[in-house]
Structures are given as structure tokens and as C-alpha cells.
Amino acid sequence: MTDSAKPPGRFEIFNTLGRAVQQFVPRTEGVVQLYACGPTVYDYATIGNFRTFILVDVLRRTLDALGYQVRHVMNITDVGHLASDADEGEDKMLAGARREGRTVWDIAQFYTDRFFADADALNILRPDVVAKATDHIDDMIALIRRLEAHGFTYVAGGNVFFDVARFSRYGELALLDRQQLQAGARISVDRSKRNPEDFGLWFTRSKFEDQAMIWDSPWGRGYPGWHIECSAMAMRYLAEQFDIHCGGIDLIPVHHTNEIAQAEAALGIEANDPQRWVNYWCHGEFLLVNGAKMSKSKGNWVTIGQLQEDGYDALDYRYFVLGAHYRAHQNFTMRALDAARAARAGLVSRVAALARAAGIDAPGAVADGGHAHPAANEALAHAAHDLAMPRVLARLWQLVKSDSDDPECTLRAVAAIDRVLGLKLLQSAASALADDTRSDPDVDALVRERDEARRRRDFARADAIRTQLAAQGIELRDAATGTVWQRAAALPERDR
């Protein structure tokens, strides 16, 4: 574990606010306050969603490995939101409920559970705080009241809006030029708004008669706008001003832009104030599927569960994601996933071989070697430079392929590197080693008989036994130390 007496290592991260890789300086020495936008739980999360959650996880692991104390907060959006401020489209939670004939509350619980099941399979660490929007309506109302007190709101058509014109820095994060935006280019604009960019803070008017999630508020019975929850919950569980806010790149132009507006307006942060609500904004690029964006609306989305049904381990997907830099597009194809699976398997088998060489039966228990090993040092340095995970992987491969006269030391370095990668390499190697000693009376008897036959050079009989076992899905390998067997991995092939 990291020596907490030492100051944290240097960390650099690309800041969307400023569009440059910057040296990370936390507000409080040695402590990182991190907020990540979580899932909307009206349907399964896609592998694209999880690309971003893996980014957050890697960020958190890297900061931790560098010696920072990280406090990680994530929201669960379990309240329905309309498709636009114009009260159009459909409420996603309601749509999910209608689709499945269940209540919105059931839907939220079900998909929240599914989300964490997938996240666990991907070895994504749980945030320190998971906050549900519906548990924090009071915090949102309090924040809206603060905005109201500062004169940043107005009521129109029964709904409370944020007045963008009052916030001069509006759009800075997204480099938006308000004059050039084609408002309503793709959707119609709510006529009651003063400016097209104004966004709802609290709605009391909805076209949905069966709106199940409504609460009392100073403005009437209704429900909160889309953006207020993250700001309210981040400020509640972190501090009013904190270090890093993460999300997908698609959140930049609207969600995060609006979050900055409402939070800085509420906090009274002036336009020329160097003190920001959040100092570092970190965004993950999109995952493409066969060259095109994956989205729920297009229907070309893939879930972790689907990959598992096809015989892949969630960690194969994690390896795939780690193979590309988080700020670059990444193209998901089954062929690329196959490559990731093969690569991860190769890594695990090399780690298992190191454990054998070191005489360690349970490599899962190997403590990481701190930063004693140069390879671990270099790998961590790559991670610390804007999360260059492809370089971390390359360094790991170099380490694992090098001849080592101290396999245990190498193993400790692997453990240290995997602390950042989160690929469970040591645990996986442990189960690979367990396979070495697997036994089954019937199979063992046949294997012994075959060995006898081979000794007699009765290869016809030996091959017959091998064929017989193969029919049962058992593969034999005649290693120098004797014959070992394993069940062939069942890998249903999907059309690709």
C-alpha cells in the first residue's frame, strides 16, 4: 500500500475547462473530491456507458495509487426527465415503466441493481457515496431557492427556469457561441422561455397525467429539472467547491454547461473569479460500434450481459477499453473484443507462470510491491500522465515477457500495475493455477490409461482416448511434467 507519509505523486489531467493537459492541484493537499455523473436507471446501461465508468474508475485508482485520498461520489438518476424543456417527448422513467408494466420505482430499483452487477463484473470500484436523485429533492429545492434569491430564475408557464442571460460565462466549458447556436435546429423551443438556452429547474406542468414522481415545492407540486440533481448532490456530499467532475463527452454542451451556470450562480462566483465551482472537468470520448455511435435511440446498443451470454468475461471488455486512450474515439467490434480476450488470457497465463516459478500457490494474495520495481514506477508514471492506459499495458507486457531471476518480485510489480488497471490479474492467475490440480476420477483414469498406451507406443489407443475425451469437451496437453487436461472453454460464436 502507498506510504501515506509521502506526498502524493505528480498527476496531470486534460481539463475540458481550458482544453489542455494540466498539472492537477487539489483544493486540499493530498485529498481529491471527485464527482461522476451516474446512470439514468430506466434501462440497461450500455457498454458505451461503461466505457466512461471505467475511465472514472481508472482515474480514481490512479489517484489512489499516487497516494491521494479520494472521495468519490456518484448519482443515480432515478427521476424521470422529459426529452426537452418544451415538455415534449417522453419521460424515460415512465416509458420504461409502461414498457415493462411496472412502477417507476420498481424500474429504478431493477436497473440500479443491474448497473451495479455489471459494474462489479467489470471490477469497477463502488463510489464512496451513491446518491439517488429522489432522495435529495430537498437539496435541489434549496439550491433553486438560492438561485432565486440571487435573481437567476424566473417563472413562466408554471415552470421555474434558469435565466442564462444573467450568467455571462454561460457556455464557456463547451466553447459555445450563443449567437451562433441554431436554437431549435432539431427541436422546437418552448415559447415561454426568454432564451432558448434557458433550462428548467422545477416543473409543475407536465403533459403526463400519470406522472408518478412529484413532490411539493415552493413553486407548486412537481418535479425537478434535469441538471439540478448533480449540482445539489455534489455540493452536499463533497464541498460547495470541489476538484474533479467527470462524465461522458456528450454531457459537455448541455448538462455540464448548465451545471456550471446554476452552481456558480448560486455560489456567487463572479465571471472574473479564478475560483471555480469545479476546477477540473474530465470527459470520456464515445465508444463507436462498427464505426457509428451507439445510442439507445438507434437501437445498436450492446450490454455487458450480452457479451457475457456470448461467452466473454466482463474483464475482456475492460481490457479492450484500456487499450485505447480515453480521449480518443474507440471502435467496438467483435473482432476487437476477441483480440482483447486473447490478450487478457495471455497476460493471465504469463502471470500464472510467474507464480509457478515463484512457488506461489495463491498469487491473489501477493501484495503489490509499492513502487519498488522500475516497471511499476514507469507504468504508474504513464497512468499519472493523463491516464495513458495503453502505455501502462505496453509496459506491463514488457515486464511480463522479460526474463526475471526473481519471479516473486516481478509478481509484486504486476500487482502494483494492476492496482491501476483493475484487471484482476493475480486473482485470475490464481484460478488458472487451481486448474493445474483439478481432478476427476474418470478423466484421470483415462488419462493414465492413455499415458500407459503411449509408453507402449500404442498410439492408436492413445489417440482414441484423446478423441473420446475431446467429445466430452476435454482437451489434453502433454507437458514435460505430465499430461494435463482442461475443459475447453465454451465459446458460442456469434455472427460477426
Place this chain on the structure above:
RNA sequence: GGCGCCGUACCCAAGAGGUAAGGGAGAGGUCUGCAAAACCUUUAUGCACCGGUUCGAUUCCGGUCGGCGCCUCCA
């Protein structure tokens, strides 16, 4: 109309102003009764194209072509 990103071998994908990480796949080899596994070796004088800056660019600048995305919700 405005804004942003990208274009590296068969595939995925790093990269830096000084001569192309890593993985997968393929090929060759070692080993083996055969096979499998494992291991070794190997695969871009080249980084979309055209100009410019430079002693030197794939890496910087400008342009062209091509792909993707945003300006509704979406990670």
C-alpha cells in the same frame, strides 16, 4: 449555419520535431509419436493527400479529401 474530434500495418491501437509502443491475427521455427499448449523469430523506409516552416515532420502551420460527433435526451 456554427462548433469539436479523427484519418498510423490485415484488425484494434500508442506515439514524439530526429527517424514508428503494445496486443490480436498471419507466416516461419523450436518442442512433440501425432496434436495441443508453450516459447522464439518475423510482418509499416511508412504514419490520408498537397503545400509551407525546419538541418530534419508522420509529429508544427495552411489547404484538400474522407470519417465521426455535437448544437434535443444520451456516457
